[in-house]
Amino acid sequence: xxxxxxxxxxxxxxxxxxxxxxxxxxxxxxxxxxxxxxxxxxxxxxxxxxxxxxxxxxxxxxxxxxxxxxxxxxxxxxxxxxxxxxxxxxxxxxxxxxxxxxxxxxxxxxxxxxxxxxxxxxxxxxxxxxxxxxxxxxxxxxxxxxxxxxxxxxxxxxxxxxxxxxxxxxxxxxxxxxxxxxxxxxxxxxxxxxxxxxxxxx
Amino acid sequence: xxxxxxxxxxxxxxxxxxxxxxxxxxxxxxxxxxxxxxxxxxxxxxxxxxxxxxxxxxxxxxxxxxxxxxxxxxxxxxxxxxxxxxxxxxxxxxxxxxxxxxxxxxxxxxxxxxxxxxxxxxxxxxxxxxxxxxxxxxxxxxxxxxxxxxxxxxxxxxxxxxxxxxxxxxxxxxxxxxxxxxxxxxxxxxxxxxxxxxxxxxxxxxxxxxxxxxxxxxxxxxxxxxxxxxxxxxxxxxxxxxxxxxxxxxxxxxxxxxxxxxxxxxxxxxxxxxxxxxxxxxxxxxxxxxxxxxxxxxxxxxxxxxxxxxxxxxxxxxxxxxxxxxxxxxxxxxxxxxxxxxxxxxxxxxxxxxxxxxxxxxxxxxxxxxxxxxxxxxxxxxxxxxxxxxxxxxxxxxxxxxxxxxxxxxxxxxxxxxxxxxxxxxxxxxxxxxxxxxxxxxxxxxxxxxxxxxxxxxxxxxxxxxxxxxxxxxxxxxxxxxxxxxxxxxxxxxxxxxxxxxxxxxxxxxxxxxxxxxxxxxxxxxxxxxxxxxxxxxxxxxxxxxxxxxxxxxxxxxxxxxxxxxxxxxxxxxxxxxx
Numbered sequence: 001x002x003x004x005x006x007x008x009x010x011x012x013x014x015x016x017x018x019x020x021x022x023x024x025x026x027x028x029x030x031x032x033x034x035x036x037x038x039x040x041x042x043x044x045x046x047x048x049x050x051x052x053x054x055x056x057x058x059x060x061x062x063x064x065x066x067x068x069x070x071x072x073x074x075x076x077x078x079x080x081x082x083x084x085x086x087x088x089x090x091x092x093x094x095x096x097x098x099x100x101x102x103x104x105x106x107x108x109x110x111x112x113x114x115x116x117x118x119x120x121x122x123x124x125x126x127x128x129x130x131x132x133x134x135x136x137x138x139x140x141x142x143x144x145x146x147x148x149x150x151x152x153x154x155x156x157x158x159x160x161x162x163x164x165x166x167x168x169x170x171x172x173x174x175x176x177x178x179x180x181x182x183x184x185x186x187x188x189x190x191x192x193x194x195x196x197x198x199x200x201x202x
Numbered sequence: 203x204x205x206x207x208x209x210x211x212x213x214x215x216x217x218x219x220x221x222x223x224x225x226x227x228x229x230x231x232x233x234x235x236x237x238x239x240x241x242x243x244x245x246x247x248x249x250x251x252x253x254x255x256x257x258x259x260x261x262x263x264x265x266x267x268x269x270x271x272x273x274x275x276x277x278x279x280x281x282x283x284x285x286x287x288x289x290x291x292x293x294x295x296x297x298x299x300x301x302x303x304x305x306x307x308x309x310x311x312x313x314x315x316x317x318x319x320x321x322x323x324x325x326x327x328x329x330x331x332x333x334x335x336x337x338x339x340x341x342x343x344x345x346x347x348x349x350x351x352x353x354x355x356x357x358x359x360x361x362x363x364x365x366x367x368x369x370x371x372x373x374x375x376x377x378x379x380x381x382x383x384x385x386x387x388x389x390x391x392x393x394x395x396x397x398x399x400x401x402x403x404x405x406x407x408x409x410x411x412x413x414x415x416x417x418x419x420x421x422x423x424x425x426x427x428x429x430x431x432x433x434x435x436x437x438x439x440x441x442x443x444x445x446x447x448x449x450x451x452x453x454x455x456x457x458x459x460x461x462x463x464x465x466x467x468x469x470x471x472x473x474x475x476x477x478x479x480x481x482x483x484x485x486x487x488x489x490x491x492x493x494x495x496x497x498x499x500x501x502x503x504x505x506x507x508x509x510x511x512x513x514x515x516x517x518x519x520x521x522x523x524x525x526x527x528x529x530x531x532x533x534x535x536x537x538x539x540x541x542x543x544x545x546x547x548x549x550x551x552x553x554x555x556x557x558x559x560x561x562x563x564x565x566x567x568x569x570x571x572x573x574x575x576x577x578x579x580x581x582x583x584x585x586x587x588x589x590x591x592x593x594x595x596x597x598x599x600x601x602x603x604x605x606x607x608x609x610x611x612x613x614x615x616x617x618x619x620x621x622x623x624x625x626x627x628x629x630x631x632x633x634x635x636x637x638x639x640x641x642x643x644x645x646x647x648x649x650x651x652x653x654x655x656x657x658x659x660x661x662x663x664x665x666x667x668x669x670x671x672x673x674x675x676x677x678x679x680x681x682x683x684x685x686x687x688x689x690x691x692x693x694x695x696x697x698x699x700x701x702x703x704x705x706x707x708x709x710x711x712x713x714x715x716x717x718x719x720x721x722x723x724x725x726x727x728x729x730x731x732x733x734x735x736x737x738x739x740x741x742x743x744x745x746x747x748x749x750x751x752x753x754x755x756x757x758x759x760x761x762x763x764x765x766x767x768x769x770x771x772x773x774x775x776x777x778x779x780x781x
Contacts, residue, residue: 089365101368130474
């Protein structure tokens with residue numbers, strides 16, 4: 001019968017419309033502007049409306065999420081920043097758009113290079129968020145961030161991140177990527193044990 | 203013995219078949235045959251007509267600067283399935299000329315134009331040898347090895363200025379805009395008008411002189427800015443009343459010379475760049491490129507990685523097809539209701555990609571010999587819920603929603619027909635080819651990864667119209683779910699990477715063509731290595747680019763309003779068309 005197909009299509013859209021209100025009634029106030037509501041709207045059995053009311057609501061990002069690199073530092077006993085970076089340059093070499101610039105630090109007396117960066121720049125306009133720098137860093141010194149709200153007014157002055165802007169404490173890293181952090185710490189502890197065992201045996 | 207086997211089932215030995223015309227390519231790491239330039243048409247015609255090599259998949263050029271040669275590489279396949287027959291034609295670099303294959307395969311048209319545009323190889327006998335991706339006022343041929351781009355820094359990455367004395371600079375400060383743009387001699391940007399536009403307009407078919415009604419032909423530009431064209435894409439059509447007499451697609455507005463960037467990059471650095479080709483299907487793009495380089499390196503990923511790869515590729519196919527259907531309906535005028543239903547499901551799949559790879563669209567997930575991160579049990583459970591429960595329901599809902607809708611059928615049935623012969627000759631691939639009745643799927647024709655042990659049917663439809671191109675996407679989504687269920691059932695534990703992850707891979711000299719059945723069609727990567735850290739040649743066989751060859755065949759004779767729907771049914775992404 002002509003028209004039956006159109007009616008069936010309209011029935012599908014009608015169901016979509018109605019189910020949104022049914023879900024609203026079912027969840028009540030918990031549906032919007034609560035973490036629970038956001039989580040429900042992204043689960044695999046979500047029904048009704050999908051929309052998340054950004055910026056009032058935000059989707060939590062998964063641990064693996066990557067957005068712009070930062071440099072990890074350890075906090076010393078007196079609060080000083082001990083950069084993990086040794087300025088080995090692997091991140092600068094692997095970077096596909098070549099947005100990392102590193103100046104190696106030299107010992108003022110001997111002129112020999114010492115394992116710390118004198119300067120470290122990332123042009124965030126060029127960075128393509130591929131995550132290679134974090135993936136291939138042998139010292140776990142550069143990691144990908146979770147903060148994606150970085151809009152600013154001035155491209156020329158704000159979009160080249162220097163050492164100060166890039167440095168973030170290891171506690172921050174542990175908070176955004178707990179699983180990765182735990183794995184790395186375990187590996188490091190194991191390595192340390194092996195070294196100790198090796199030195200006592202030797 | 204060989205008499206008993208019909209010629210079409212043989213893999214011919216070209217050296218004996220064409221003595222003095224064809225030589226074996228004996229360079230280490232290379233395969234196939236080198237054909238004498240003047241014999242190319244004869245050899246290919248015989249291969250096509252007698253041996254069943256009826257599908258010209260890829261045509262591309264390579265600039266061998268040190269040897270002073272240019273080479274054109276052809277990958278021929280049988281639509282019956284089987285491995286490639288690789289032919290090469292060499293020509294001196296000073297005046298590169300090769301006979302055009304367009305008289306035999308219309309599918310060579312765009313690819314030869316591309317090789318002319320980027321490498322300056324002249325294809326003799328090509329009916330319409332114009333620039334295709336670069337603009338007409340462009341000077342030089344950018345893929346030649348001695349051509350340098352604006353903001354040129356060094357021949358190959360990594361650049362030496364980045365470490366250890368890497369004081370930051372902006373490329374435009376060192377080399378201000380205007381100082382780096384090359385124009386042809388005598389060029390004035392103020393007064394210049396494109397000669398090619400005139401040529402296009404004049405080349406269009408018009409109403410004949412003997413028309414007694416004395417009507418005029420109307421030439422209309424659809425695009426470049428046009429909401430229905432999925433991006434910046436232009437179609438020039440000539441109309442008789444509302445009926446299309448002729449159509450020419452014009453592309454390249456989003457061109458960024460992906461291949462030149464790829465040749466400056468190291469092998470690994472190309473991986474995130476492939477994401478940006480067909481930005482809806484970054485996982486499939488990664489897959490094709492990883493296969494090509496793994497072929498060169500001679501490594502294979504471990505079992506678990508293979509399963510993860512197939513899982514990601516099929517999820518990508520699902521999201522691409524549901525998205526394509528949604529946007530086809532947009533093009534038909536059902537504004538955004540079906541598209542948003544599609545986007546909802548895509549959203550859930552993108553959540554999986556984000557949790558696995560760290561990014562929703564630019565996944566950058568595959569590595570040579572494996573994948574970047576393991577898939578946790580949580581994510582597998584989520585995929586399982588999607589694949590067993592939600593997505594099958596949603597395909598059925600889409601089916602119920604659209605398939606029998608009279609408006610959809612009225613607009614789609616019998617419109618934009620592409621016959622099987624045309625589809626093969628035009629090198630169409632993917633759903634476009636299979637909707638025309640050619641059951642050709644790379645996953646079956648030349649299985650890669652673990653597809654040889656998975657159970658699925660090659661979807662095929664026979665009318666070749668928009669409606670069948672819509673239906674085949676539904677079929678393929680169901681088959682993808684079937685594959686995903688097997689993958690989830692069988693996925694083993696184990697490592698996800700062969701060997702240690704390396705940022706600088708050693709790739710032995712040679713050439714390789716890796717191809718996958720991407721959601722849009724056959725996605726191929728032709729990579730030439732000379733043993734250095736950067737590829738010597740990196741070429742992408744972009745399915746949506748080559749599928750556009752069929753656009754004119756589909757559209758001629760239909761109303762101008764149908765063009766938009768026909769284009770929607772091909773399913774293109776301009777990031778891949780223009781590269």
